[in-house]
Amino acid sequence: MTKFIFVTGGVLSSLGKGITSASIATILKQSGLRVSMLKIDPYLNVDPGTMSPLEHGEVFVTADGAETDLDIGHYERFIDATLSAQNNFTTGQVYQSVIKREREGGYLGKTIQVIPHVVDEIKNRVLNAGEGFDFLIVELGGTVGDIEGLPFMEAIRELRHDLPKTNTMNIHVTLIPYIAAAGELKTKPSQHSVQELRRIGITPHMLVCRTEQPLPKDLKRKLAMSCDVNYDAVIECGDAASIYQVPLNFIKEGILNPISNHFNIKLKPNMDKWSTLVKHIILPQHEVNIAFVGKYLDLKESYKSLTEALTHAGAHLNTKININWCDSERIEDVGAYEVIGNSDAVLVAGGFGHRGVEGKLKAIQYARENKIPYLGICLGMQLSIVEYCRNVLELEDANSVEFNADAKNPVIYLIDEFIDQSGEKQLRTHESPMGGTMRLGEYPFEPKEGTNLKKAYGNDDIYYERHRHRYEANPKYKGALEKAGMIISGESNGLIEAVEIEDHPWFVGVQFHPEFTSHLETPNPIILEFVNQATKNI
Template structure:
């Protein structure tokens, strides 16, 4: 039966609970234990699938088709354990489940209340799969004191009470601000945060304190005294140049040992940190640098492309280079000459997105990469823009577009020539059944989501990238598809369809013939990349950019 670690946060948000949870999971793995990580989000959205990236960053998608918080991406990248639908829950989903049960009569006419009905639903979620792993790490989103988080805090209090003594511990992440005027590291915010936590019945076993540097012994003892934890359970979480330095940094600070001590596990297995020492070596000793232009519409917020950024870093690790992504608003390319904006970059990546804004700029980026021999990786919408660009400039479909943003011929276009080469997907095969969707359906959870197979063409560039594999499985998140009816016209003019769904109806991968490295994929390879196991598409893209940088 699993031991449970509940990770909470205080003082301010965005301190790095997800990163701390992921790093701790990696350290427990290094000691030979199996782990699973979960995220409990207090917001009332059922999931983040319909949120703007500006609101909540990217949406991470699991193999089984769940749209989840981006922290699950951290969990996968650090532990290599594929996340599942049952690893992410929100208040919205909890309340939906409770109300559906009430409507069905499952509560036998009882008055429905937060306690016990909502808290029981949360506890049932936490317990899913508890017999499968040695440690279950559960991160509570937000900060202690948030009104929407109270049912989750009450639920984990009850959960710990229900379990045998010593089976659950609480780890609290806080901030130790440094006041430059007085030259002091202030402990009072952490004291108040712990006081708030204790007022709702939770006492932290371990404090993880974010700070700019080490915690002086005097402040460590003060925190231990006023927060009622052992001095060696006050863990410094210093700012780091790379998030992938976190496992080694947390190990050196004693986090994994403090966790094992809190559970009374002695003697503790010795950790094997060779995987992370190799990653650190690649961080510290790159053999060059490549500049990648990421042309997107959410460039003001890097978290909107979190997995893209990390997958590029992983591709750099594989090639022993530092990747420097530079975020370029696609709308800029609609106003300026792409040659002036994109000249000097070793590679161009156009990520996924939704809506019409900035799409013409993405099309111009794809055209520049194709005509100038610059390595190009188009992901989801980035592949669709590459197809539209090729249709407009290589075939007679001069007014090619997408149903997503071109519902009729644009002004001045001949309606007889206007062709949506990208269309709204209304039907597809998932497993052994057919899924049907309408344009008027609810937006949440109605896309083609999760893992699907693709068959690769022999002798193609992408088959080489995947080491000759005839078939691959990748994660999807989209509701528009390239229309396979235009395959012959496009292939006759140099854009090959080199990956298809097993039934041959849905294009999954395109690549430009005769180009050094020009690949568009309908799926999201960034979601499966890891620092110790880079995704082959990002490894290959960065390798091509590295080669190109010698020519730039």
């Protein structure tokens, strides 16, 4: 029977529940157990797909095309697993399911209430996510006391009664603030948070204490006594040099004992490879400077998977990645050289909307003309085609229909137009409630022999990567591009998946998002090779 660990948060948000959950899952998986994870988001949005990156950070896309919370990305990166839509659900999805069932007569005319109907829907989703695994780590978003979190707290409380007591564990992540004026760490906020949790009917079995100062033994005893947890289950969690160091820190803190004792199992995680990679992140032998060109630089969480993918590649190459954050709008004002400077490689990330596009085009031109290693992702690939058409094919009006619907040379066009022209119906597309069709999730692609793409990915004929976009490269221009020296190095059912430049040492654009499949232990091949090329350019 699956064992469940429920992770809640107290005092305030952004304490690192996601990293805590992923770290515990990593320890269990490295102990040889089958582990999966679930993130519950109490907001009313059905999913983050329509949220602004500035509001919510990155939207992480799973292999089956679900737009999910960015914590799902952390989960995959830590436990080296492929998760799906069932590993993340929201209040919006829960109520949507309950109302749909009510409209279809599924409740046989009963009055629909939060208890039991909404809570039962939550419990069923949790149990389904845990099927076939030894452990399911369940992270509840928000903070204890949030009104929107109450149905989920009730579901956690009820599951403790539905399942054997030895099969559920509650871990509470809380803040121990340091008051500089008094020179003291304060436990009272955590005590109140646990009191609120117990008032709801949930007693934590472990406290993970986020703190900027080491916790003295007497303070740990005070927390253990006042919060009714065992002394060895008060786990100190200070800031780490890398998020991937947290599982190692937890083991040093003695987290294995309370988990082993609670579930009556022996945990002997093999962290040798993990420790080596973390050492390469914290104390690398080499370093490179990568110009990261984007427009959401005020909130770097918008690019979380991509920055983590660079870290993974750096860990395997024993190289520190220094990211030169380049505002594409500033490039428009002062030019590419002024902003990109002496970077060893240039990366143009994905995005939506016209803002900052001309700056990205200038950055691409700079990388192409100066033979600097270049990787363009999604919009970064599309713009590399636009730039090549304008400056090499001399099609001055070449553009994407995203930015000019009446472009005379629409080298990038809508997915709908591809489907209409080709009759291809095998695309897994998603009709957005805001309008437009998106290509979401994992698709196969075939790399061309002899290309940088093929060298990076290896010997297999077909590979799979994830997508999240509305626009495609127009195959009408394929012949002209190839004649002018742009290689179409990857295709998928007639769609252009990757491009390269013949007379450039390493210039690759990919329509997919390789960062979504990068994990610490298994970095994405094309990003790994991009960083490798950057090291050669030092």
